[in-house]
Amino acid sequence: MSDTFRARLFGNLDELTTTSRLVVDRPAGSRHPRVPQAVYPVDYGYLEGTVAADGAGVDVFRGSAVGAGVVGFFVTANPGKRDVEVKVLIDCTADEIERVRRLLDDLLGIGGLLVRRNLETATGSDGPTAGEKLGAQTWQQRGR
Secondary structure, eight states: OOHHHHHHHHHHHHHHHHSSEEEEEEOTTOBOSSOTTOBOSSEEEEETTOOOTTSSOEEEEEOSOTTOOEEEEEEEEETTTTEEEEEEEESOOHHHHHHHHHIIIIISSOOOEEEEOOHHHHEETTEEOTTOOOOOOEEEEOOO
């Protein structure tokens, strides 16, 4: 993916996350509703007012690196649900991304292609490039 396309994609993800409220319906430590051995390593929810391919809100994993913003996303394919989804990673550390990968691959069996934000492109010597602003998100949690 070229730097221009990557910048546009991550800029669009930044726009969605900064203008939407994240609803956490599965806090870190909670169990998956259909796979009880799968425990969420970070908060999991959706962006209110957005629509993903499955008709629900865009899925989001939120970690502990407050202020990091969108750091990447997973593209998953679930033959059981017969769908493909994008799961955005917000404020996740490298360790948290690896724990999400293990949840998706080892426990849920759906795998996922990780697309990381290219931080060299996003934060050049003059700061963020056009379309790659890093900003704070507005959060709302439910289900604790």
